[in-house]
Amino acid sequence: MQRRRWTRYDLSWVRSDDEHMVTYEAGDFVTRNLAGNSAVRMAGVQISRDFSVRPDVVTYPLPAFAGQAALPSAIELFIDGYRAAAANVGPGNFTVGANPGLNGAGEATLAVTDTLGRRQTTTMPFYVANDLLRPGLFDYSVALGALRRGYGVRSFSYGPVAGMAAARYGLTSFITAEGSLEAGDGRVNASLGGLVQLGLLGVANANLAVSNAHGNVGWRLTTGYQYRTRRLGVVASHMRESADFVDFAEMPFSRNARRVTTVAASLSTDRVGSFGVSYVDSRGNRTGRASLLGSSWSLPIARGVAIYGSGTYDVRRSGWSASFSLILPLGGRKGTAAVGISRDVDGGRTGRFDYGRAVPSEGGLGGSLSLARSSSAGMFGSGEVDWRTGSFDLRGGIFGGRGQVTPWAGASGSLVLMDGAVFAANHIADAFALVSTDGEEGVPVTYENQLVGKTDRGGHLLVPWVPSYYGAHYAINPLVLPAEAVAPKVEDRMAVARGAGAVLRFPISRPRMARVTLVDQAGSFVPVGALASINGGEPQVVGWDGLLFLADTQDRNLISVALPDGGHCTAQLAAPSNQGDASLTGPVTCR
Template sequence: MYQTWTFGHRVNTRIFLNTLLLLLIMLMFTPSTSLAEDATLTAEEVFLDVLINEQRKGTVIILRKDDRLFVGARDLQLWRLRLPNTNPLTFYGEDYYALDALAGLTFKFDPSTQMLALQVPPRLFEATFLNAQEINFSALSPPSPGGFINYRVSANHAKGLTNSTGMLDLVGFGGWGSAQTRILGLDLNKQARAIRLESTWTRDEPMQLTRLRFGDTISGASSWGGVVRFGGIQWATDFSLQPGFVTFPLPGISGEAALPSTVELYVDNLLRMRREVPSGPFSIQDLPVINGQGDAILVVRDIMGNEQVITQPFITSSRVLKQGLQDYSYELGFVRRNFGVDSNNYGRPMAVGTHRLGFTKHFTGEIHGELLGNQQSVGLGGVLLSPVAGVLAGSLAMSHSKKGIGGLLGLGFQRQSGSFSIGANTQLASQNFAKLGLQPEKIAPRHISQMIVKMASSVNGAFALNYTQQVFRELEEHRSISGTYARKVGSLGNLRASVTRYLNGEAKTILGLNFSMNLELGNRTNANINMSANKSHKNVNLQLNQRMPARGGFGYRLVPGLGDSDRREAEVSLQNGVGNYSLAAAQSQGQTAFRGSASGGVAFLGGSSFFSRSITDSFAVVQVPGYPNVGIYAENQLSTHTNAKGNALLTSLRPYQKNSVRIEQSDIPLDAQIDTLQLDAVPYFRSGLVLKFPVKRSRGALLSVVLDNGEPLPVGAQVEIINENILENELFPTGMRGEVYLTGLAMNNRLRAIWREQSCEFALPFPETTDPLPHLGTYICVGVEP
């Protein structure tokens, strides 16, 4: 008996312990449910009017529990307050946070008015981030297949001889990129020849900021390497593919606002930005500043009139890349020789690479290498942005060639602060150093140094002092120091004085004085007077100009000889929609010369050809099919009109930017159906696209419809033009007296009227007419069904 009880007692204890452990585990994994149940049963709901920093926020639900106030997470987020890092109180599935968990927040509760006033420091609000630079990169319009030809011819006659030159620029483009060939024609001393300048295929990738070229182009630049023309392939970054893209790090400025405020940003005492900010901390990134050092001043003015001023110095340089940004150029091909003289003269094979990387916002590193047959060069470079010293730069390179092993060292610094700037750079090279652009038989200069100091003032003018030293191995050393001073002389003109002292060989000093004055004599006419003097002669130059109108017209230029100069010139110019033309005559020292020139272009796009002025940028063919003489506006400026077919050539579009193009509505007949009056063009560089405006003749007419019994078609009945080729025909409502207005009519039409589950049909001819709103008369709708 005793043993059985003992056994049973042991069994009950084990069950009890297991049950207790299970309950504890369940409690551990379900805390929120338990709290929710407790909060639902014990928390008190109150509706309170809330003020935050004396700004009314409306009426919200507040929980009161154990003499503590809890606010819903949604309301805190709506007020832009940061959620405290504490466990929330859950009430009917929503989280509430205690006000006393927000460190620094104070509140006052008035039971009599049911008002809750909160005083919140700015740091408890969510931060606001602003960008002072607006980047408006638009998606590119797909290029249409096409091309254009530019030409320029000129002739000169002097001393009984006539020489002429011509330039032909052939460009084709499409979705595959663009291809260009330039040809120079010469007829000198009755010896005519044609020279191919360059032939290049280019493909741009604006989203990747890269450009691929195949053909004739120019190698990329580095801090110490040379630049040459070559024929081959090049892959490089090109930041101009996204206009407005900033490559260097821009400074930022931060502040706090207890109340909604207006912030004004001043850079070097110039207002650059004005924005509204809510309560809390804010940060303005990418301040609109330029190279150099200065001060950014932020004026914060809240709605109560309180004002605070934040001043922050900055230093920037375009020579430094943003952190993580890469700038590179890789080339493979053959060095071009005698460019402009020979068409197909290529020399040494070359492989060149340049790569720059922004390691931090203060330091950018560079590596550059060159491989040219039996010549190899490699080097490193870097630019450091220092708030104290300014911009520090250095480069170190070495080479191997037939001359032997050579080396190069370059150092430089630049500091610009307000109206004062100073800079210096020096480059030392050994005798055997070789690089791209330096002919193999040439010897590198031993030492090249330059130092420049500039001071500028809007009141006192600008002063610059420059020292240059060049030490050659096979030539005489060159050393000089020069100073210039320039200032505006009231409203009269500009004065410039200069002095240059050569310090090597026979030291000599050159003094110069120049005064220029520009007088506006009319809308397009001005006179320019330039007086200069030095030790050897005095010269007075008077020039009278009339500029050509932008849309076409005449202009001229007259230069009478004055002072020691007997040079006289006269030139007349004409500009129209298809070219530019000029004739000029000059006389000096008893000799007379004549010159004439003409330039223009021909574009091929959209199945049409257009004569135009020389095309230097991008362009578009605007199509308003069937509507001649419609005004075409680019950026709200009247540019051209459509021809008899409704087409027009629009030139001078900005590549990789949005160009707003619209048509003049008043030039389109009333019976036209216009879906839009404006289209945006974002073209590739020196490429074209077709802008087709969705304008068509509505072919509309008004008619009256009656039924078999003579009654008019009921109001609200719908009429459709039966077209078996369209799944869903357009429906036209019927008005009073059975009148209905239809569009899209053909010469012969079959119409169906539908109303109250009834229908009937009738035939409608539509004769050609010049009336924009014709009335076709009354028609009987027969065969009413059911």
């Protein structure tokens, strides 16, 4: 049987409109999962709101803290004990807004100190839910195309044509409404729901979806609740689905009536680590019932050393499984090692050793090694080597056990045409930046204070893994430049749009300097204090013995000299042959 050696995954065109926060997609894509619908793969077109292209836009409601000052005062806002904002205000009412990045319950303290030194503090609890939308903010997605089938197995397998739309809208600071509509191949699915903030008690959500597949009507009801603080988190959800409900992500549907209940909680402490517990109960008329109780624990010790443990108890089978691992950083660029042991629900035990070393940011070798021995399967493992250069990324490895070892290899890269040159680079998944030093070779370049490489013969360095819309810090190291080189700018910040690239220039020049001795027609030195203008530039003072320094010369240079006695003369000078060598030239006659 002939085996297929190549499989096509995706081919797409994507364009983002930063101003209107909209992304357009054509080709293969994954639908956006907004409300009551599951994400599916399609081939067609999709238009969706995309807040990620505008990091400056805060999408969820933030609390504002109000106060009153009788005199000009300095105000400070503390969030959970950390100073978050400060400002000076005049007499009257004022409002201080919280900074983005908050989520869950917290405590704000507003301190007001007036000009007489009197200090007044007010403490207020708050709750921030970043799953909500700000009032008036609209989020949406519309897609039309053919459903993808056999992704990763078949290259061109598509199902029926379908259309999908989903939307979310911020009604108030506490309520966000959401809904969706899907249709195709005789099936229709519609949902309506929302999220409600319960004051300081957390957020509740509910969604009802109804489907009609060739006259068979089904429904799915989903409810949930969540509460978070800086250390504590509680999440609960319940889903109930009828046998006739149709979800496009599960076509062809299985006619399996289901009920799934999930409850989870987590707690973080400073001394004894972080804890987590969960309970999942799933029932289906075709799949039966499963109930699992899980727990986890992690404890960072020191210098990156950490302990992880987890366990699961199968309530229906009265069986349990557990795992324990120890993470050991080896320091510097030596990588990280881990050892662990686990037990499955049938009583089998597995010991494991893992080692990994990341590829340095400037390129080089990296890899990983994993070895395990199981009481049931024996010895098995995997290994991988990754060699990354500025032009490509080569990866290869093996995996398997008991005489069945499978080798694999892969290569990835990109071609970039920019600034009049072609560059071979690693795979570009987001955005990229091209650093230019105007032809200066071998200049070290850093990204966020990490060395990423040196410029090539054309004075370029391509950084292919830049996060989009982030104002990253770039810099060059001028200490490696020759003494005559001039670099007016050695650091800068630049943000790049998603799927795009930009050139960041650090101009480096090597001026042709010269020292000239000026004499008059009688052969005497031009008097000290005379003002000389080179090629119409700013006047410079002539020194003793007619000495004049030229910081940068051209091929032909005209020197105009204003003498102390009111006279005037001019001289001509060819550029020195040695670039950067300010050797003495002359005498040059000024006529």
